[in-house]
């Protein structure tokens with residue numbers, strides 16, 4: 001079998017640089033054809049939150065405007081998205097024993113939802129655990145499902161729970177989300193620092209992730225946590241969905257010095273399309289209140305039957321459209337998104353940049369509303385002069401190289417004692 005990777009290595013490709021006299025349309029068609037040949041992975045997909053929604057089927061085509069979803073099989077095909085890291089995301093809750101146990105259970109249910117989705121659609125999706133799985137699965141025309149953890153709050157006060165998540169297939173994990181937790185400080189906690197970086201448990205988390213071969217993800221981490229993870233980790237780390245502070249000044253984005261440091265250590269930034277990290281969105285208490293009410297209306301969603309759940313989502317989506325009409329927010333455009341990607345590429349080069357658009361987690365810009373539009377990134381990078389081998393690195397090669405480095409460095413499992421009087 002000629003693998004897609006081998007095919008790419010031959011350099012057989014459509015001309016990456018548009019030929020003279022070609023129309024825009026033919027250039028667009030060339031870009032789409034080239035894009036479809038690439039192995040394309042997104043390192044932060046929040047779609048697992050949608051998997052458990054009654055009546056929602058990943059094999060059906062959906063629409064963000066009517067059900068808030070941005071990734072499904074038909075749109076992955078259209079956008080040339082071969083798969084990615086599906087996040088086990090847990091919202092930050094109270095740092096109490098009850099809160100932590102609830103978070104642990106929530107994360108395990110989320111992990112189960114990913115496995116159930118793959119089991120139910122085994123002819124179209126497959127779980128992936130090592131870098132080589134990606135091309136093997138994509139060559140079989142299936143979508144690639146790596147698993148990651150966004151917010152390691154569910155580890156409660158027992159960092160060794162990370163071993164259980166590794167056993168479930170998790171190969172990337174970030175310590176925090178919107179707020180500080182038992183592992184360290186977030187980039188966006190309204191109350192500022194708790195630990196001045198990682199907590200003692202957070203340092204244990206970094207060491208154990210290295211030992212297991214789990215990629216450390218510093219998206220959502222404070223600058224101090226980023227610095228301490230880079231310093232402590234024996235292998236490079238990732239920013240699975242982040243932007244550039246030099247383009248838009250937001251604590252969720254990374255400054256140029258740190259971006260250079262990330263690249264110098266072999267790490268990778270995957271560019272995020274989350275609106276308020278790309279453009280300034282002024283606070284609007286009335287809008288926020290109305291939006292919270294809309295999302296609160298979906299709280300009981302998972303216990304509804306399929307028809308009622310679908311109806312509840314459609315009603316919430318209609319309310320959201322009215323809200324957007326009443327209180328229009330500044331919306332980032334595709335050019336804003338590309339400004340972050342092009343800045344990162346200029347600063348650290350095509351070996352250290354990729355795509356983590358935050359689909360189903362708040363991502364999406366005007367002109368790239370869901371994963372069906374992923375090919376536009378390729379088209380724009382071709383216009384900027386990037387070649388097919390650069391694009392292959394950006395779309396998966398860099399993240400997979402990092403994953404390989406992390407897995408190669410993992411501590412070999414202790415030999416299992418043979419014989420003896422075990423019980």
Ligand SMILES: [Zn+2]
Nearest residue numbers: 150220241361
């Ligand atoms: Zn996130």
